Amino acid sequence: MNEKRSAFFSVFIIAAVILSFTAADLVQEDRLYSEAENRVLASRPKLTVESLFSGDFTKEYETYVTDQFVGRDKWILVKTYTDLALQKKEVGGVYLGAQGYLIEQHLPENYTAQQVEEKLQLLEKFVEKWDARVMLVPTADNILEEKMPAHAPRVDEKALLSQVENRIGAHSCIDVYSVLMEHADQEIYYHTDHHWTSLGAYYGYLAWAEAQGFQPAFSPEDMETVAEGFRGTLYAKAKLSPRTDTIHYFPRTMEHIRKVTYDLKKTSDTCYEWSHLDTRNKYAFFLDDNHALVEIDTGSQEGGTLFVVKDSYANCLVPLLAAHYEKIYVMDLRYFNGRLFTFMESCLPEEGEMDVLLLYNCIHFLEEFKYVQ
Amino acid sequence: MVFSSVLFLFRFFPAFFILYYLVPGRMKNFILFLGSLFFYAWGEPVYVLLMLFSTLVDYGHGRLLERLQGRRGAGLVLLSSVVVNLGVLGFFKYADFLIGTVNALAGTSLPLFHLPLPIGISFYTFQTMSYTIDVYRGEARVQKNLLDFGVYVAMFPQLIAGPIVKYRDVEECLHNRRSGVLEISQGLKRFCAGLAKKVLLANNLGELWSLIQKQDLGQMSALTAWVGIVAFAFQIYFDFSGYSDMALGLGKMMGFSFPENFNYPYISASITEFWRRWHISLGSWFREYVYIPLGGNRKGLPRQLLNILAVWLLTGIWHGAGWNFLFWGLLFAVALMLEKLFLGKVLSWLPRPVGMVYTALVVLLGWVLFSLETPSQISGFLQAMAGAAGGLADERGLYLGRQYLCLFVVAAVGSTPIPQEIAARLKASRTGLGMALYRLGEKVIPGALLILSIAGIVDASYNPFLYFRF
Numbered sequence: 001m002n003e004k005r006s007a008f009f010s011v012f013i014i015a016a017v018i019l020s021f022t023a024a025d026l027v028q029e030d031r032l033y034s035e036a037e038n039r040v041l042a043s044r045p046k047l048t049v050e051s052l053f054s055g056d057f058t059k060e061y062e063t064y065v066t067d068q069f070v071g072r073d074k075w076i077l078v079k080t081y082t083d084l085a086l087q088k089k090e091v092g093g094v095y096l097g098a099q100g101y102l103i104e105q106h107l108p109e110n111y112t113a114q115q116v117e118e119k120l121q122l123l124e125k126f127v128e129k130w131d132a133r134v135m136l137v138p139t140a141d142n143i144l145e146e147k148m149p150a151h152a153p154r155v156d157e158k159a160l161l162s163q164v165e166n167r168i169g170a171h172s173c174i175d176v177y178s179v180l181m182e183h184a185d186q187e188i189y190y191h192t193d194h195h196w197t198s199l200g201a202y203y204g205y206l207a208w209a210e211a212q213g214f215q216p217a218f219s220p221e222d223m224e225t226v227a228e229g230f231r232g233t234l235y236a237k238a239k240l241s242p243r244t245d246t247i248h249y250f251p252r253t254m255e256h257i258r259k260v261t262y263d264l265k266k267t268s269d270t271c272y273e274w275s276h277l278d279t280r281n282k283y284a285f286f287l288d289d290n291h292a293l294v295e296i297d298t299g300s301q302e303g304g305t306l307f308v309v310k311d312s313y314a315n316c317l318v319p320l321l322a323a324h325y326e327k328i329y330v331m332d333l334r335y336f337n338g339r340l341f342t343f344m345e346s347c348l349p350e351e352g353e354m355d356v357l358l359l360y361n362c363i364h365f366l367e368e369f370k371y372v373q
Numbered sequence: 374m375v376f377s378s379v380l381f382l383f384r385f386f387p388a389f390f391i392l393y394y395l396v397p398g399r400m401k402n403f404i405l406f407l408g409s410l411f412f413y414a415w416g417e418p419v420y421v422l423l424m425l426f427s428t429l430v431d432y433g434h435g436r437l438l439e440r441l442q443g444r445r446g447a448g449l450v451l452l453s454s455v456v457v458n459l460g461v462l463g464f465f466k467y468a469d470f471l472i473g474t475v476n477a478l479a480g481t482s483l484p485l486f487h488l489p490l491p492i493g494i495s496f497y498t499f500q501t502m503s504y505t506i507d508v509y510r511g512e513a514r515v516q517k518n519l520l521d522f523g524v525y526v527a528m529f530p531q532l533i534a535g536p537i538v539k540y541r542d543v544e545e546c547l548h549n550r551r552s553g554v555l556e557i558s559q560g561l562k563r564f565c566a567g568l569a570k571k572v573l574l575a576n577n578l579g580e581l582w583s584l585i586q587k588q589d590l591g592q593m594s595a596l597t598a599w600v601g602i603v604a605f606a607f608q609i610y611f612d613f614s615g616y617s618d619m620a621l622g623l624g625k626m627m628g629f630s631f632p633e634n635f636n637y638p639y640i641s642a643s644i645t646e647f648w649r650r651w652h653i654s655l656g657s658w659f660r661e662y663v664y665i666p667l668g669g670n671r672k673g674l675p676r677q678l679l680n681i682l683a684v685w686l687l688t689g690i691w692h693g694a695g696w697n698f699l700f701w702g703l704l705f706a707v708a709l710m711l712e713k714l715f716l717g718k719v720l721s722w723l724p725r726p727v728g729m730v731y732t733a734l735v736v737l738l739g740w741v742l743f744s745l746e747t748p749s750q751i752s753g754f755l756q757a758m759a760g761a762a763g764g765l766a767d768e769r770g771l772y773l774g775r776q777y778l779c780l781f782v783v784a785a786v787g788s789t790p791i792p793q794e795i796a797a798r799l800k801a802s803r804t805g806l807g808m809a810l811y812r813l814g815e816k817v818i819p820g821a822l823l824i825l826s827i828a829g830i831v832d833a834s835y836n837p838f839l840y841f842r843f
Contacts, residue, residue, distance in 0.1 A: 006815065007558035013820045014561045021827070022383045058415050066379045066834045078828035082573075086779040109587060151772035 025070040034072070036239065041067040073239075080239055089149035091238040097147035100242030102234035103140045104194040106155045106363050116160065119369055120167050123358070126371075127168045129341060130307075132356035133211060135174040136161060137196060137204060137313050139363050140189040143180045157362040179207045190245045193232020195283055196361075198223060198248040201317035208321075208357070217323035222252045226285065227277045236280075247282055253319040258299040262291045271296065271319040286315035292335035294318075296328040305354040307344055309333060309371075311364040325355075333371050340371040374415045375533075376564075376619045377571050377830055385412065393627065394552075402524045402547070405627065412529040413492070420491035423461065428526045430457050431501040432519055438508050439515040447509060454505040462498045465490055470694035493533035495691060497526055499658055504540035506662055513541040521547045530623035534616045536634040536654035539661075543629060550628030560625030562819045567618025569822035572829040574784050575612035578604045581777050582744075588769070590753035595760035596770030602737050602758070604777065605744050607784040610639065613652070632657075639788045642728030643720050644708040644735055655691070659684050678713065682706045692743070697751065701742040708735050 034041050045051070045060035052058075069075070080091050089096050095103040126132060138161070141154040148154070158177060165173050180188055180196075180203060188200030196204070202220065209216045230245040249272060260268045268288070276284035287294055290312060303325035308314060310330060318330055329347050333340070348354050360369055374381050389408045396404050414421040434454040441447040469485045476483055504525070507513035516522040525547055531538055552560075585593075585601035617634035624631045638651035648656050664684045670677045682703075689702020712720070720728040741758075745751045756762050786792065799811035 004554060006812065007555050009816055010558040010819065011554060011561060013816060014565060014823060017820055017823050018382060019387055022387045025383055053418050055416075055418055058418070062374075062378065062380045063834075065384065066831070069379050069383070069831055072831055075828045075831035078825065079832035082825055082828065086783075088776050088779075090776060109589065149772070150775065151768045153769050153772060 021070060025068075028068075028070045030068050034067075036073045036076075036236075077239060084240075089152070091240060094234050094238040095141065095149055095152055096238070096240070096242075097144060097149065099147060101140070101144060101147045101189075101191050102238055102240070102242075103144060103148060103189075104234055104237075105152075106139065106141060107153055108155050111155055111366050115366060116163070119366055120163065122370060123164065124167050125373070126309075126358065127172050130344065130354075130356040132172065132309075132358050133174055133208070134164065134168060134172050135176055135204060135208060135357065135359045136164060136365055137200075137359070137361040138177050138180060139361050140194070140196075142177075142362075143184050144189060145184070155363065155366075160362055160366075174204075174207050174211045176204045176207050179203045190230070190232055190234075191243055192230065192235040192241050192245050193283060194234055195232070195313060195316070197245075198250065198316050201313075202250075202320065204317055204359075205320045209324075212324075212355070214324050217256075218250055218252060218320055222250050223248045224251055226272075227282050230282045231280070232283060247277075247285060249285070249316075250320060253322055256298050256300065256322040257296060257319070259297040261295040261297075262288055263293055264295075271322070283312070283315070287318060287330065290315075290332050290335065291330075292332055294330040296322055296325075296330070298322050298326055298328075300326050302326070305329070305347070305349045306357060307331070307347060307354055308357045308359060309340075310357075310359040311361060311368060313361045313364070314359040317359065321357075334368055336371075339373060341373045374412055376616070376623075377568055377576075377826070379827075379830060382827065382830075390626065401627070402520055405529075406520055406523050406527060409524070409527040409529040409532060413527065413532060416492050416533075420494075423491055423494075424497060424527060425523075427458070427461065427498060427501055428523050430454065431505050431526070432516070432522045434505050435508050435515045435522070436517070438505070451505060451509040455502060458498045458502045458505075462494060465494055467690075467694045496535050496537055497532060499537050499655075500540070501526055503537070503658065503662065507539065507541055513544060516540075516544075516547070518548070528624075528629075530620040530629075531631060534613070534620070535652075536617055536620060536631050537658050538631050538654070539658070542632055546629045552626060552628035556628055557626050560622045560627075562815075563622030563625060564619050565622075565819035565823045565826070567615040567620075567622060568826045570611040570615030570618060570787070572615075572826040573822070574780070574787065575608045575610075575615060576829060576833065577780055578611070578777070578784060579608040581773060581780075582608055585773065590750065590757055590762060592763040593754075593757035594763040594765060594767040594770045595758055596766040596774060597763070598754060598757040600770060600774050600777070602740055602744075602754075603781070606639075606737060606740050607781070607788065609740065609743075610635075610788060611784065637788060637790055639733070639736075640729065640790070641732045642725045643712055643717060643732055644705060645712050645717060647732055647736060648705070648709070655688065659688055663687060674713070678710045681709050681713070685709065695746060697742050697746055701739050704735065704739050704742060 030043060031041055032043070033039070042060065042064040044064055045057055047057055051060075083091060084096075090105065093105045095105055097103045123134065127134060136157075138157045139155075141148060141152070142157045161173070161175075161177055180200060183200075183203055186199060187197055188203065189196050199220070202218070202223065205218075206216055225246055226249045227247040228244065230247050231241050232245065235241045254270050254272070257270060260271055262268070266288075271287055272285055273288040274285065276282060276289065281289065296318070304327075306321060306325045306328045308318060308321070308328065308330045310318070310332060311334075312332075314330070318328065321328060327349070331340075331343075336343075344354075344356075374385060376382075385408075389404075393401060393404050393408070410421060410425075413424060417424075431454060434450055437450045438447055441450060465488055469487065472483050472485055475481060504513065504516075504522075508515055516525070525538075525540060525543060526532075581604040582601055585597055585604070588597060614635040621631050621633070632654055634652060634654050636650040636653065638647050641647035641650055664680055667680045667683060668676055669680060685702040685706035686699060687702070688705070689698045689700070692698045692701070708716075720731065738755075741751060741754055745754055753762065796811065796814070799807045799814070802808060802811075
């Protein structure tokens with residue numbers, strides 16, 4: 001009798017799990033969109049004779065049921081915690097580093113020697129034509145060595161940077177690798193986002209100023225907090241946040257800026273867009289997220305013109321450059337479809353010279369840097 | 374439809390079993406048959422007809438054999454059934470392989486059929502063949518009820534991945550079975566255990582294996598290669614035995630007792646023992662319908678060795694139409710022949726762990742042949758295992774080994790009888806504490822495994838698309 005009672009209890013528990021989730025799932029209304037995954041979820045497929053016999057209907061229906069399953073986001077957390085309990089140090093392409101650092105994973109096998117060679121050739125041509133300074137920023141996995149899980153794979157960016165140096169000459173390279181390495185114990189990368197922080201960018205700025213022969217116009221004391229509770233892209237991937245981030249900025253840069261024009265249309269009088277601080281994508285505070293072209297006018301009489309070709313890492317550094325130029329063009333090649341060199345020529349000031357800066361992180365450089373002359 | 378899916382667990386499973394338990398006894402087979410057809414047609418909306426055709430053919434042959442009752446035509450009827458079954462299997466599974474081989478050898482370019490393999494065809498054709506052969510031999514009674522026979526062939530628990538149930542094993546259950554709370558509880562617990570094996574162990578270790586497969590073989594360290602192939606060994610075991618557990622559990626919930634399919638194969642101390650513990654239903658099918666009819670061990674040693682060779686080449690090619698599967702079978706044939714000749718004796722003198730290491734090495738070598746398809750991949754991987762490609766160990770190997778260390782430990786312990794042993798001891802213990810632990814574990818563990826498995830299933834479809842990546 002005892003055995004029967006215990007069997008009944010077991011059946012009750014398992015049946016309760018299955019039936020209650022089935023019921024909850026049936027009652028629940030479909031969602032169009034998953035906030036957590038940032039994607040449109042599958043909706044109920046249409047049944048036609050054709051789709052039924054081709055097998056498409058059943059496949060789509062299965063995706064639909066799975067996408068819409070009740071408590072989808074919570075289940076994913078359960079899985080993440082199971083992995084953590086099994087001592088895994090990696091979730092959804094993100095390393096769980098020491099001190100609550102989430103660090104983006106870049107596997108070396110995803111970047112072939114051929115791909116590197118293509119980018120180097122493009123870079124060489126660019127530097128030759130414009131005598132550009134090149135700032136390739138290492139990613140957190142290369143700098144925060146001590147916070148990385150043991151033996152974790154990463155792209156050897158130091159080797160990449162020396163390859164770059166061999167190709168274009170040390171004169172054209174701004175060495176941020178060593179500078180960031182020196183400050184690796186400070187908050188130079190976000191804990192929950194793949195970007196560097198304003199402090200990291202500030203060190204990049206110092207290295208740039210030195211190479212360019214400028215006196216730095218800002219000191220670390222100028223940095224102020226603008227937002228707290230930031231959870232960035234790596235949080236979105238890993239769905240874990242051991243801690244949140246604080247976003248800093250340099251309000252004094254605003255003294256130098258008169259007008260900012262985004263994509264030839266929208267204008268503003270600062271490089272900062274406070275409205276983004278209320279959204280999840282708080283990093284968009286800098287330079288209003290990503291635009292093909294940003295023009296910054298400073299009204300300064302002494303400075304010349306600077307042309308920046310960049311990825312999103314530059315967004316928090318560019319405001320600091322405003323103290324040194326009259327006009328800055330900032331171009332994101334991912335959103336620009338024209339001929340780059342032709343366009344740059346059209347930006348040349350009447351009396352000749354224009355400084356050119358190329359600023360990417362090493363990975364975005366390998367993945368995103370391309371242009372049509 | 375696979376068992377480890379949201380669709381099965383939260384649509385088919387509850388709907389089917391509620392209906393099944395509600396209808397009166399004689400209706401249950403009807404519901405089971407309909408449910409099974411729906412289950413199969415969900416994945417194979419067209420080939421479901423092929424399965425029904427197979428069912429009708431063997432039902433018809435059975436009835437014919439009954440009429441002839443051992444008279445002269447009976448042999449012809451059996452032959453006809455075997456030809457139809459193997460013909461269907463051969464056409465869908467091996468035609469392209471044969472044509473490809475002919476093309477390669479003769480330099481011709483005969484067109485391929487490019488037909489997708491109907492799900493479970495290797496399993497259900499073997500089941501239906503066992504029926505006709507047993508009826509011919511007088512070892513099973515003819516099934517006159519088409520519905521009952523249809524249930525035997527199409528029954529969804531074992532339809533698509535076994536175990537290969539012989540007709541006489543379930544003959545009685547087809548019309549006379551009971552499922553009380555004891556059976557349902559046993560079945561559900563077995564199902565949860567199988568689901569957890571598949572989702573929590575096999576899928577995660579499979580992830581590791583596919584990660585390692587993406588590495589450049591020319592630079593792979595021995596450590597990485599070994600971690601990879603051991604991961605595959607656990608993946609295939611937990612995948613397959615997990616599926617069998619789910620099948621047995623679902624069967625039990627309806628009062629069927631299917632034969633066990635796995636019995637801790639990785640603790641074997643010889644290949645002979647391994648094949649008594651691995652995919653038992655396939656091994657016993659070949660033993661009964663090929664090895665013994667060929668004479669087994671009754672016609673002298675040379676003939677026995679030849680029979681072993683034949684059976685294991687067939688076993689190899691049964692797993693897939695490819696040369697690598699043939700060589701996989703050949704490897705086991707050679708090991709088994711050596712064990713018959715002298716190795717078995719030698720092993721029996723040595724301590725058991727020596728035999729276990731030998732078996733593990735042969736089996737792992739087998740998995741290399743099984744999981745990699747082309748000769749260059751196989752030889753490249755073997756070189757990496759020997760340390761001739763990327764040295765003994767590298768950062769990547771250390772990293773992966775460490776990431777999955779806990780999972781490996783769980784998998785290793787889980788592939789031995791230790792967990793069962795612990796449960797049995799607790800149950801048998803006289804102390805209140807042991808018994809209490811057993812009681813608690815028995816109730817909590819299956820539910821917890823189910824929850825974790827659901828999380829694993831949902832997570833597998835998790836697909837973050839980050840529009841604000843940069």
